[in-house]
Each structure stands twice: as structure tokens, then as C-alpha cells.
Amino acid sequence: MEHPVPDSEGGAPVAAPPRPQVRDLAFAAPLRWLARGARDLRAHPWIAAFYGVAFWMMAVTLALVFQHSPEYTMTIVSGCLLVGPFLAMGLYEVSRKRERGEPPSLPDSLTCWDRHLGSMGLLVLVLTVLELLWGRASLVVFAVFFNTGMPSTASVLQAVFNPRNWEFLAVYTVVGSIFAVLVFCSTVVSIPMILDRDTDAVTAAITSFGVVLQNTATMLLWGALVVGLTLLALWPWALGILIVGPWLGHASWHAYREAVGWDA
Template sequence: MSQPEDVKLGTEEWVFPVVRDVGAGAPLHWIRSGWADFRACPIPSLFYGFCFAAMGLLVTMVFEHAYAYTVALTSGFLLLGPFLAMGLYEISRRREQGATCALLPTLTVWKRNAGNIGIFAVVLGIVFLVWARASMVVFALFYTNEMPNLTGFLAQLLALDNLEFLLVYFGVGLIFATIVFAVSVISVPLMLDRNQDAISSMLTSVGALMRNPGAMIVWAFMIAGLTVIGFMTFHLGLVVLMPIVGHASWHAYRDLVVLPAAPAG
């Protein structure tokens, strides 16, 4: 196994993370480990699960009559998950170290590397705003049916009434989703666990995708599928499924990244 690359910056030694090769079936192991964390720490995990469910319900209610924004925000909900799941990462990290389950220490875990997490949030925010705007442009150019509410819009999607619109809309969405997934799949756990800077964390995340395309494609479809199931169960499924995904994302990071021991203190 290759060793981390040491780069000298002034008097400090900067260690760039190294990505490990994993099999296409690795996401199944991550989900099992996430389920184990959920069972071991159900109360703090469910707290975050209810937060996910509340946000999903709020998105659906507020944008019931603005379906174009609802679809974009639902995608954003999926892709902003790493920020909402920071507390879940901390639960898994603490359990890994043998600490007791507790909610309070996880609520302010973002302070551990607030500056870089803020930079990462700005990057994702810009991408998300461009995505939302592109979504509206696609609607204006290609959506030819009568403007319905959210329920009517989803019915039209299922009926394939506007195939050209569907191809363009989901094609554009796939491009943005791939970009955001690539830079975020392990970035936040890396920044929290090792105090890594935002740029190298995003580059490591992209490297994980490029080095393990099979596992990452499977993982992306599993995340998307579980999220859709959560929404289709009137948001109740989000209460359990999102914490499991959050815990599993921590184990994905631990499985994919090779790093030296964290400095003491």
C-alpha cells in the first residue's frame, strides 16, 4: 500500500491523504456498519433523523405550488446531507474510539474546523444556486404542459408526457449531481476528523471517485434510493434511513482514506 505523500510548506509538513482501493460491494459493508452505529446509539441518531424528516416536510409544504423549485431543493436536500450529517459522523467517530453515546458533543462538532467547512459550504452553495437556476431555464425552454401543482407535475413525469423535457432536465441534473457528489462524498468527515483544509479534502474526494468508480456509483445509487424511499413514506422513512446513511458515510471515509495517526491534542 502506498504511503502518504509528504509536502514541505515552510517549516510545516503537510500530508496529503491517500485513497485506498475498495471493491464495488464496499457500500454494503458501509450500510451494515451504519446500521450497527444506529442500533448502538439510537437516541442521538434519531434526533438527527427527525431533523432530516422535518426539513424534508418543510421543503414539500413550502414549495407545494412551486414544483420546479421543489425538485431542485429535493436534489439539494440530498446533496447537502453531508452538512446535516456532521453530528452523525461524530457519533460514529466517538463510538469507534470507545466513547459513550451522547448528543450534546455532536451539536457543535462543526467548530472543530469551522473555517474550512465554511469554505466548502460556500462552494456547494454556489454550485447549488447555479443548479437551481439551470433547472428554471430548462423548465422555461422545454416544459410545454400546463403548469400544475407538485402532485400534478409528478403525475406528468410518471406518464412521460414530455420526454424531451425529461431527458434535458435529468441530464443537466446528472451533471451537477456528479460534480457535487465527487467533491463531497468524503470531504466533511475528512475535515472533521483530521482538520484537513477544504481544497485538499475536495481533491481527495474526487480522487476517491476516480479511483473507485464502481463502489462510488453503487454508493451514489444507494444514497439516492434510500432518500427517495424516505420521501415516499411521507418523510417517516427519513427518520431512520438518513441516520443510517450518515453513519455509513463515516465508514466510507474510514474505508477509503489512508492517513497517519492524528496528532495528539
């Protein structure tokens, strides 16, 4: 419920804004989010197709970077993790409007972010710093283990599948996992939360971390499903991203709606 606070000028009490409340989630909740996301996708396939093409172009860019400059692959991956959630904001808007019984449209989904410039700008800044640190850490790992120069695509594949390079694989995996977890925890519900309530970026990020900490097993399942479906969608030629990308975007909105309540 709303809590009245005294007016700064001694007038009548003013109702405080509602505060986010992290809810307990069932372990199988991510399956429900995927089912609801699939319904949103089927309801507006042409909007989903637009965003699917955008996600597919990101996947193609990643593949080209890996082929020609593999040492920058993790930098591009982190960039995709930065751009992807904001691109998905348009899909959140479609699901939000559909939930309210309002007709969604592609132009509205493309401009939904402009009403939240302040909060989104600060969150972009934080994620950009994480992305730059991730990319730099990735280059440092390559430089340490490939001291004769940055590897070609062939030598990267040889390193990945060579058991003698387990130290490189272990360090590279640990470094990447740390930054991936930070990005996941800070964005899992923060962006749809900003879209829904115009919450400030700090509150949204803290709430997002709270959702993960309070429902760790459920959110681990959700993260595994996101990663697993994305990897499956990359074969062949990343064509599955055309469907899986918008599907996960819609499902992420329902993840937020079920994970975060409001006290008013």
C-alpha cells in the same frame, strides 16, 4: 510516513503533515459500510432519533414545496443535498468517537463543526454556488418547456408521465444528474475528512473526487444505494427517513475511513 521539510529559518527539519491516500475498494464495500452504520445507530438510538427528525423535516419541506411551487422543487432538492451532509456531520462525530472508544453525546455532535470553521466555510461556499447554479438551471429548463407560465403540481405530474414530453424529461434529468454528480463527488468523503483531520477544503474535495475516480464502480453502487434507500424511505409520509437518514450518515463515516488512508 512523515517527510521532514527544512525549517524556514534554517533550523531543524519539521515533519510535514500526513497526506491523504486514496485506497482501492472492493465492489461490495458499501454493504460493509451499511452494516457498520447500523451498529452505530443501534448503539446510540436517541442521538440518531434527533437527527432522524431533522432529516424528516427536510423531506416534509420538500413535499410541501412540490405541492405548492413545483418549479422550485429542484432548488429545494439541491438545498437538501447541501444541508444534509453538514447535518450528518454530527453523526460522523458519533461514529468517530465510538470508533475511538470515547462516549459520544448529542451536544458534542451538535458543536463538532465549530473546530473546523475555515475549511467548512470554504466548502459551504463552493456547494452553495453549485446549489444556486442547479436551481437556476432547473428554472431555465421549466421556462423553456413551459413557455406559457410555470406549471402547477398537476401539470408537472402530467408532464412527467406523458411520453410526449420526453425532451423535457431528458433535459431535466441530464441537468439534474450533472449537478448531483458534482455534489456527490465533492462531498462523499470530504466532510468526514475535515472532521477527522481538519483538512483544508480544497484537499478534502480533491481527495473526494479521487475516491470516486479510482473506485468508480464501487462509488456508483454506493450512490445507487443512497438514492434507492432514500426513495424507499419517502413512503409513506417519509417516515422511513427517521431511520434511513441517520443510518446513511453513520455509514458515510465508515465509507471515508475505508476509502482514505494517511501516509503517517
